[in-house]
Amino acid sequence: MMPTPLHGVSKRIQALRFGLLSPDEIRRMSATKIITADTYDDDGFPIDMGLMDLHMGVIEPGLRCKTCGGRVDDCPGHFGHIDLAMPVIHVGYIKEIKTLLQSTCRACGRLLLSREEKQEYLDEMRKSDALAAGGESPRTMEITKQAARDAMKRQVCPHCKADQMKITLDKPTTFREDGHKLTPKEVRERLERMPDEDLRPLGINPDVARPEWMILTVLSVPPVTVRPSITLESGDRSEDDLTHKLVDVLRINQRLRENRDAGAPQLIVEDLWELLQYHVTTYYDNQTSGIPPARHRSGRPLKTLVQRLKGKEGRFRSNLSGKRVNFSARTVISPDPLISINEVGIPYQAARELTVPVHVQAYNQEIVKEWVIRGPKPTGENGEYIPGVNYIIRPDGRRIRVTDKNAETVADAVELGYVVERQLVDGDIVLFNRQPSLHRMSIMAHQVRVMAGKTFRLNLAVCPPYNADFDGDEMNLHVLQSEEARAEAKILMKVQEHILSPRFGGPVIGAIHDHITGAFLMTYKDARFTRDETSYLLSMVGRAGLPKPDMKADGQSYWSGKLLFSTILPEDLTVTFRASIGSRGDEEDAVVRIEKGKIREGVMDENAIGAFKGKLVDRIARDYGTERARQFIDDATRFAIATIMLRGFTTGIDDEDIPQEAKDEIAEVLERAMEEVAGLVEAYKGGELEQMPGRSLEETLEVEAMKKLGRSRDDAGEIASRHLGVENSAVIMARSGARGSMLNLSQMAGSIGQQAVRGERISRGYWKRTLPHFQPEDLGAEAKGFVRSSYKSGLNPTEYFFHSMGGREGLVDTAVRTSRSGYMQRRLINVLEDLKVMEDRTVRNTAKTIIQFRFGEDGVDPMRSIGGEAVDLDDILTGVLGPEALSGAQGAGHAVAGYGAQEKDMVVELEDDSAALSDDAED
């Protein structure tokens, strides 16, 4: 964190070797032997040879470590040890000890395999290791298991011909030989007899692990820094769980030793021995099956060694894989449509706290000094923000806080080699993140814009990749602290570098909601603007001068929206694609045709500039570079916002008003459908229903009823939408792709339709009926969850209930889904994280095994691919043969086709409904 004098010198850990600690080694690395179970004396001073002995490090300020002489922050802590009166078994190695006992001779201690067999296994292991090349291969593990199994089967020792007895394990830690109990001491003696060479076939490396070390004679005591005691406000000391456990061990150990030395009866000694075993066992793992967990006085189970490491909150996942950082900030986000997508707005308060280290060099010495003189909170004449300095760091690593009082003296001290921590200024590079960080676009680099307010501000076009909205979302911000990091972020992580998604090679950044409505209004048909309006619009994108007006009416000159929008397009852009409104009919402006940077026809909607679907964004990012794409998105969204502000746009419940005759028509359609369902039910009850092949009669009825009712809902929607004009705001939003769908509208104006739970009509509740409002065995439409009302007309009580059932299912579904997909992603990441493309373009893992010869068979980066294709053949062919060559042949198909959501079939559409419902419950 702190640039030390060693800054820049980096060492790398090459490898970590794992092994067992021998009793010898434990003693050697021990700073002190521990004999008393007491911790502090009456003065609150640690007792010598107690669990808080000062040889094991210090946790209180003011004291010095008796081993290294360091103070609290300098002393890393040192291990101690406890000599156990009698040996005990290490729980973690119960399985290994069991196999060892079972596969070795009780008399001579040799492995129960003949020399030839042993050699065979060793050869096989060597071979499999050679194949694995680095790391232990899973195959080797299987071989060792097989070797152990073979040895266990032997009844007679091949070396000394001794008969073997059956060894069983009484969980958790008692071994028996033919029912006769083996003490840990006896076990240890047996393991000691095993020769080194017999260990390798069992997968034990005798260089680092002798089997008898699995039976503890000495217990290593972790440094006090690992188990600090905390002082409560009342002045009482509260010890760490590990210390508690060690106290237990020491106490019993003491009693055991006394009893043994005094020649107490065998029974008592054995009991104490077992108790010691229990305490050592729970000291390692307090969740060992078969024994009750050791508890704190309050009844809470103790968190001992294994519990500290394990699980999501354990050391590995929480502390080692997850790092905490300084120079970061978190606050609520809110939108700012006028800043660039590359920028992020930062409130003054945050900017004052977050700093960038600046190294003082000859070239910047003077200016840096000036910054320091300004102090920590300089403001301009009108109270505007001027960056100050919070700390300066001397070459020896000492930090000096800059205050208004000492600013000048500190500034004088600043020399070459000093580091000055300067507050944020516009243009600094920071990382911005929103959780859950599901993909790499969840953390992107932005340029700082310090501004008033208390929230982080971001452009609306970057909401899709972060999946952010402004209903209370918070985001995190990190200030980069080194030049390398800043360079990397600027080149690789800037928002504009992530316009195209590596997931499918299309844009994930683009216009949303009102942007799309605005662009639609600006460019639909002959939308036109007066001179004033045009000036305003163009000023929004920073264009000076007016183009030639292209429309005339009532003797006045007008500028068409298409003309104005064309001004932000690249000059030589030529594309044709289908607009979002044109997905069905072939009406005016449904096909967008842009020639040489001029919109000839077509409207700018979701398919042109939207996130995920925007063809123009895609095309510009690919052909003109990310900077141009950024410019285009900024300009297009500004145009859209300006247009919508000029024109005004609102939607309300009256947008769903339909005339009485439409209402009657809808009622009639629904009535007919419900009658038809009643007819079906009658047919079913009369046994006249024709069974579908492979379906039961009940299923046939359900399928038919669903079909009928589904169609009636669609028909109702169709009638309703016929009466909703093209000028209708809600319709404009739905058709342009800004928000909502025609389905939503027809549910508001027409009929909500069938509610479903588990993809079926609602069927559960009371005996043979869903609600007491219906007759038992009523299978009609209303009784099984058909909601004929619209959102606008309001639901009757039973309908409301059914609708809530569907809605609840949606909520449960979302909750289940997030956890399930989260775990799937964690597994995927864990498996694939080490794969990379090598210099020879093969994809390999850390063991250098080839996973793919070429990534994705052709080695193409999906982000650079053209809708999944390696190259844009149309583009190349047009380039060589000229534009006419292709138009004759099927050519343009490529441009119009494209990717995106496909039409879903009817059954799925019913699901859409509940998806739409769960939308309401976001965040």
Added chain:
Amino acid sequence: MARKDTIDALRRRKVGAKTAALLVDAGYTMASLKKAKLKDLEKVVTQEDAIRALKRLGIKVEVPPPKKAPSKKKAPVKKKTPAKKAPKKPAAKKALKKAAKKPAKKAARKKPKVRPTIPSKVPEPSAWEKRVMRILQSKKRELPSSLIQNLAARAQKLKLKKPDLEKVVDYLWDQYGANLVDPNESVGIVSAQSIGEPGTQMTMRTFHYAGVAEMNVTLGLPRLIEIVDARRVPSTPVMEVFVSDGADDLDRMRKHATEIEMTHLEDIADTEADFLNNRVVVYPNVAKMRSRGVTWKDLDHTLSKMRREKVKRVEGDKKRKMEAYVLDLDQVSYKRLQKQLETVKTSKIKGIDGVHRAIIRRRGDEYVIYTEGSNLAAALELPYVDPTRTNSNNITEIYEVLGVEAARNAIVREATSTLAEQGLTVDIRHIMLVSDMMTNAGDVKAIGRHGISGRKSSVLARAAFEITSHHLLKAAVTGEVDYLDGVAENVIVGQPVTLGTGAVNLVYRTSAKEG
């Protein structure tokens, strides 16, 4: 572990351990070994070993005169080396990935006479493709065959002239080069994210199979999880059975469908326990038999243990003499009678094991049989089935019947269609990477603790994933060394990771002249 059992069985019969292991690894089971010919075994083990093994199994062997030089030559070399994992493939086949490929064991079992040849999976290049390839060759360049094929198809349509074609190839080469992934790119993480991220947008429920309203198929997130879990049997196994000829004849297809669909006796007959006479009586229903395509001959065959006779049947107050099958019990026991009735009821008459239902649907200009329940091995053995198109969604089954590469493609296909069905677009390359990772070891491994994650070479990475203490303790005994090559390990010890910009060093040369 079937493999171990078979080895044990062989060793009990005094077959050498090594020979046994080699044979079993080649896919032999006890049953197939008994039928196996010496010639087949020789491909796996030395001739002497094979002869010895067969003798031990009590199979007569005609020992060929030891005149053949190659087998002798091979013998000493092979003695100590492990089994050749796969027959050598033509070197030209660069695209083939799997080094370890199970020898075509099914082929060996079914048709022991035919030596399995590996079919060329790359079709002969067309004239235009050859033209493109020649241009590339002259420039000493190589392009993926999919690109060549696409270009050739377009070029053919436009009738490109040679200079134009050359120009196109040049441009194409440039663009292809620019679109390649950069070295050191962390493709694994990007792929994992690309598949994991849309997971949050998927639905949880099962839907009707596209076009076949009668069938339910698991889709959405549960299906995707099922695929990466490499479950032995998916929750809804399904087959698509294509027929090689007569696929547009509905009547014939109906017949085929009845042969595929599993028919139990209870589907076509009434079974009764006759307590009075201590016997089980089966009254076949002629109408049901016809609809299921069951003939009396079939019944005679499957119910050969039963007597066929006319029996008086009481239905309500009517009495009727009916054709029936009778099974007499030799022991008077109510319990046994009940039990017998159950076994008779559920006895299989015809069809493929595991196929509960077969539905015929028109697809394009032919009919296809969709089945609920999957048994690819049995389906492919039917003479009228088109084995090149018939398909299953059970990946493990595909692996067992057709091999790893087929399984790899099945994973890609299933995952792609699951995502596409949800309207989510994920580049196929990401899915390929996951699939290749799962099948890299020569069989299908799950993504997760029991599959690939548990086999990572780094102790720290394994400990950080799941079952922390176990991995650490085990590592100490075996004296494992963690070389900190991967991502998780380096994050844990606080070092730059070995991917992307962490894989390269930046050196600043102050001035070329000074240096």
